[in-house]
Every structure is written in structure tokens, then in C-alpha cells.
Amino acid sequence: MINLHKGVMITVKPKKKQLAGWGNYPKESCYIYRPETLGELKGLIKDADVDSQIAYGLGRSYGDTALNKDSGVIGTDRLNHFLEFDEEKQTLTCEAGVSLADVIDVFLPRGYFPGVTPGTTYVTIGGAIANDVHGKNHHSDGSFSEYVLSFDLMIADGSIVTCSRTENEELFWATIGGIGLTGIILKATIQLIPVESSYIKATYEKARNLDDAFEKFIENDANFKYSVAWIDCLSTGDSLGRSVLMRGDHARADELPAKIKKPLGSPDKPGLKMPVNAPGIALNYWSISAFNQLYYSSYKDETKIVDAASFFHPLDSIEDWNKLYGKKGFVQYQAVFPKDREPKKGLRKVLERLTEEKRSSFLAVLKSSGAQNAGMLSFPMEGYTLALDIPIKDDGLFPFLKELDEIVLAHGGRVYLAKDAVLDADTFREMYPRWEEFLRVKQQVDPDGRFASSMSRRLGLTE
Known part of the structure; x- marks a missing residue:
């Protein structure tokens, strides 16, 4: 079907395609539009023959944030000047x-x-x-x-x-x-x-367990602009939560080694590509446990100059790295535990349940977060965030994630919507207390609910 909207030809019902976020779960059929001009975009919003639409960028939200089952998805990748x-x-x-x-x-x-x-x-x-x-x-x-x-x-x-x-x-x-x-x-x-340079002066420090990691965060975070920890979420006993802390600042030109001739240059790195989905058996408790042991052992306490890409975006060098998790995909579970509600206890409970259930994740990241801003649905609050990539092996994962939600709620925290695929409406409302304020503003600019997504319906934000 073709409409003419102020002289611009608009495809109202394009071919229906299957779409997924970066976790490859869920996969849903959507009507995908890719406007190139504001005129085309305006026509799509006003006249497209779908119930609702949602913007879709480069597909790096993990769950169904930018999906819209059986309805419209507007790709913004051509509006890129x-x-x-x-x-x-x-x-x-x-x-x-x-x-x-x-x-x-x-x-x-x-x-x-x-x-x-x-x-x-x-x-x-x-x-x-x-x-x-x-x-x-x-x-x-x-x-x-x-x-x-x-x-x-x-x-x-x-x-x-x-x-x-x-x-x-x-x-x-x-x-x-x-x-x-x-x-x-x-x-x-x-x-x-x-x-002054495209490099980071990075300090690496190993922590024996979760208690040690927290002490190091508290002692030293204020001294670094950037701070993160890789955490071994499968370690147990006295080693539960052992970590490698990675902190740093932008390196000044005079801090670079003599071999770096161009402070603002970037080193050439070979690009890798994950050609196909890995077999499901490749990522299991034992293989990830072995990887975690090797990864932890490979680090030592030191300060060195590294290029910014390696420090900030190490996985960007592997094209389609999400295929490592196989055809069933994975969920990234990211939660924040507020500083004033004993965050270490909440984190410990999550790590203990992961090891008990053998729900393996080799991409586990712990960060400290600052004060909450005025965003009505913005995720971070002052405390600590934990992000886990968990392969979907069986249907038992989903009640397990519900259990994690309950732990997070009990400690006053919330789950990050950009990573979420399973949160229910009641839990969302408890985690995001300003949801009614958000809906009041949305009603003012979108009284007929033209902007909606699979996530918004799941969370009860749209019908």
C-alpha cells in the first residue's frame, strides 16, 4: 500500500521481518521502516498503517526495548548526519x-x-x-x-x-x-x-573476594575518572566475587611511552568476526568456570598505558560476538543496588544463587554509580551495578530471573530497561516509582498511544 503525504511517497506496509535485540531474545516479527528524510518520517508517524511504532537504532538494546511485535519499527540509521x-x-x-x-x-x-x-x-x-x-x-x-x-x-x-x-x-x-x-x-x-591522547593510563588491581573488591572501590574510586571490575560470578566460598578492578584516566601526552609517536592516533588492530552461532554446548558451567580462572590469573597489579578502544570497548573488535551464545540467545541482567540499602548483601545473594544454580556468565561487570538524575525512567542510582550475560539454556532461566528481581527489590534496587527482556509490570512499578509521572507526560504528547513497543506493553506502560 502506498500513500502520498505532502508529496512524499511513503511505503505504509513494508515487508514483515523478524527482528531481535543484541541478546537475540526474543525474536519478533515487525514492520520495518527506514526513512531518509524528515518528510518521510512525519508521514510514517501520521499515516503508516500500523497500530504503533518505536524507534530502532543499531540494535544494541538487549531485549525487546526496541521491538514492536506485529507493528511498526522505525529504523533511524539513515538519519545520521x-x-x-x-x-x-x-x-x-x-x-x-x-x-x-x-x-x-x-x-x-x-x-x-x-x-x-x-x-x-x-x-x-x-x-x-x-x-x-x-x-x-x-x-x-x-x-x-x-x-x-x-x-x-x-x-x-x-x-x-x-x-x-x-x-x-x-x-x-x-x-x-x-x-x-x-x-x-x-x-x-x-x-x-x-x-590529549587516545590512550588511558589504566591501573589494574586484583581483589580476593567481594569484600576485598568493595574495600578497593571505596578507597580508590574517587581517585579515578573511570572505574569498573570484571567479577568471577562462579567463584565460591572465600573467593566469592573475586574480581579484577580496572580504573583509569585519559592519559596526558607527556605520559605516553616514547614508542607512541601520535598521541591522538589509534593502533591498528585485526578485526575478528563470529561467523555462526556457537553450539549450545560450548558455553556451559565448566567451560565458563575454566575461562574465568584463566582470565583472573592472567592479570597482575600494575599501571600501564592502553589504547582507549581496548579499555572502553574490548568486544567491539569482535563482530557479531553475541553469536557466542548460540541460537537461543542470552539475556543480560543488569541491576543496581542503592548505597543506603547494604548493596553488598544484595550482590552476595545474587552471586550465591548464580553459583548454586550453575547459571554461568563470563561477562560479569561490577561498577559503582553516582547520584540519580531527574530522568523519570532513568536507571542508575547511587550504589553498585552488576551486569550478567546469561545464556538461555532452558525455560528454568526465567523463574530464576524472577527470583533475582525479588532480591533486587528487597534491597531497594532496579533492573536496567535497556537490557531487560522479562520484567513484569508489577515489579517494574515498584522499581520505577515515577512511572505515573512519566505516563502523564506521555499522554500529553501521545494521547492515542502511537509510540509503543513490546516492552511497553509487557510493562503496562501502553495497551
Whole structure:
């Protein structure tokens, strides 16, 4: 079916395709649109023959955040142009489909870096805002929204609204972390930070167990801009929660070894690719336990200069690394435990249940997080976050994840929506107490519920 909307030809019902997030679970059939102009986008929002639509960037949300079963998905990857760079203010204005990889490729050689970057560069600016992504510096600098000055949002009637901390402030904070439910982000102005090199002065320190890791976080986090720990989630007994802490700062040019001739250059690295889905038997309790032992043993306490890509985005060098988890896919379970509710006890319970159930994860990351911002559905709060990649081996995983939800709730925490695939509506409402405030703002800009997703229906945010 073809419609003409103000002279622009729009495909109203494109071919239905199966889509998934980065965890390859769930997989759902959606109607996928890829507009190239604002006119096409406006026509799709107003006239497309689907019940609802949701923006879809580069597909790095893990669960069903950007899926919309049997309805519309708007790919933003073609709306990806740089618009303006103000060198005096160090601000970049770009379309929402620009990726952090694009920003780093263009601006790091000029001495600028994103204020916050998550564990991958393959996320769009629009996606970074909609999920209010955070990185290794949340304890010191907050989440991505701290560096967002303003953005333009196309709402359900096709009009464009500029949002900032001083203009349409409520809509600004509803869209920050609002998982795409307020409209389509068109462009944004973000603050970059100046750096002298494309390298990190990194300090590595091993922790014997969870108690030791917490002591090291508390003692030293304030001394580093970036801080994270790989945690062995299968260790037991006195070694439960043993970790490798990785902290660092942007290296000054005068701190680089003599062999590095270009401070803002990047080392060439061979790219790897996971060609097919790994067989399900490849990732099991024993193989991951062996990997964790080898990984922990490979580190020693030291400080050294490493390139930024290795420090921030090590998995970006492996194309399609999610195929390591096989055809059934995996879930990433990320939760935050607030500082004022004995977070170590909550983390210990989660780690104990993982080992008891032999629910293996070799990508387990522990971070400290700073103060909560004003985003109505933004995830981080002051405390500690734990992220786990858990392969889907059997249906028993899902009641187990519900059990983890109960542990998180009991300690006043919440699950990160950008990673979630199974949270129920009642638990969501307990974890995100500002959900009614969010819905009030959404109703103002989207009274007919044109923006919806599989996640929003699962969480009871849309019908």
C-alpha cells in the first residue's frame, strides 16, 4: 500500500521481518521502516498503517526495548548526519542516527571524546538518550544525559518540539531514559570533552573476594575518572566475587611511552568476526568456570598505558560476538543496588544463587554509580551495578530471573530497561516509582498511544 503525504511517497506496509535485540531474545516479527528524510518520517508517524511504532537504532538494546511485535519499527540509521561543531564550546549537533563510533572516529583525532560512553560504540545518539546509557565514569560524571544540552523530538502529531533543561523540561526528563515512548529523537546537541591522547593510563588491581573488591572501590574510586571490575560470578566460598578492578584516566601526552609517536592516533588492530552461532554446548558451567580462572590469573597489579578502544570497548573488535551464545540467545541482567540499602548483601545473594544454580556468565561487570538524575525512567542510582550475560539454556532461566528481581527489590534496587527482556509490570512499578509521572507526560504528547513497543506493553506502560 502506498500513500502520498505532502508529496512524499511513503511505503505504509513494508515487508514483515523478524527482528531481535543484541541478546537475540526474543525474536519478533515487525514492520520495518527506514526513512531518509524528515518528510518521510512525519508521514510514517501520521499515516503508516500500523497500530504503533518505536524507534530502532543499531540494535544494541538487549531485549525487546526496541521491538514492536506485529507493528511498526522505525529504523533511524539513515538519519545520521553531523550538523554543526562549535569548537569554542566543544559541542556537537548531529542527527540521532549518528553512532558513538562515528563521533569517536571523527573527533578523537581532533582531541575530543564523548563525555560518557557505554561498553560499545555501536549505539546511536538517539538510543543513548532514550536509554540514558552510562559508562565506567558514572560515579564521577553521571550518565549520558549529563552531556546532552538539548534535542529535537518529533511527537505523535508530527510536530517537532525542542527539549532541554530550560525548555519543555518535563518532556526532556521523560524522554531521557524513556525507551522511545515519547516520540522520535531527530537531532541532539551534546557536550564533548577535551583529551590529549587516545590512550588511558589504566591501573589494574586484583581483589580476593567481594569484600576485598568493595574495600578497593571505596578507597580508590574517587581517585579515578573511570572505574569498573570484571567479577568471577562462579567463584565460591572465600573467593566469592573475586574480581579484577580496572580504573583509569585519559592519559596526558607527556605520559605516553616514547614508542607512541601520535598521541591522538589509534593502533591498528585485526578485526575478528563470529561467523555462526556457537553450539549450545560450548558455553556451559565448566567451560565458563575454566575461562574465568584463566582470565583472573592472567592479570597482575600494575599501571600501564592502553589504547582507549581496548579499555572502553574490548568486544567491539569482535563482530557479531553475541553469536557466542548460540541460537537461543542470552539475556543480560543488569541491576543496581542503592548505597543506603547494604548493596553488598544484595550482590552476595545474587552471586550465591548464580553459583548454586550453575547459571554461568563470563561477562560479569561490577561498577559503582553516582547520584540519580531527574530522568523519570532513568536507571542508575547511587550504589553498585552488576551486569550478567546469561545464556538461555532452558525455560528454568526465567523463574530464576524472577527470583533475582525479588532480591533486587528487597534491597531497594532496579533492573536496567535497556537490557531487560522479562520484567513484569508489577515489579517494574515498584522499581520505577515515577512511572505515573512519566505516563502523564506521555499522554500529553501521545494521547492515542502511537509510540509503543513490546516492552511497553509487557510493562503496562501502553495497551
